[in-house]
Amino acid sequence: MNSSFIGKVDKARRYAEEKDRVSITTFRATFQGNHGTYDVSFDDGRWNCQCAFFWRHEACSHTMALQRILDEVLARETQVVEG
Numbered sequence: 001m002n003s004s005f006i007g008k009v010d011k012a013r014r015y016a017e018e019k020d021r022v023s024i025t026t027f028r029a030t031f032q033g034n035h036g037t038y039d040v041s042f043d044d045g046r047w048n049c050q051c052a053f054f055w056r057h058e059a060c061s062h063t064m065a066l067q068r069i070l071d072e073v074l075a076r077e078t079q080v081v082e083g
């Protein structure tokens with residue numbers, strides 16, 4: 001491993017501690033619930049899940065669990081993009 005790559009690894013290690021640098025804007029996941037596996041997605045600040053509960057309530061245990069897991073790095077719905 002050359003020295004410039006080692007520098008990047010050190011920088012990545014520091015960045016990983018500074019979670020406010022990151023805003024996830026979109027992702028897809030599969031969520032293994034107790035009764036089945038669901039596709040969950042997050043796009044432009046909006047959640048979606050294919051389970052029946054989400055369809056009726058626009059939130060469900062799957063999206064809320066992922067919100068808890070990813071809270072520090074999800075883009076906020078109200079976040080203003082600057083620059």
Ligand SMILES: [Zn+2]
Nearest residue numbers: 049051060062
């Ligand atoms: Zn769901």
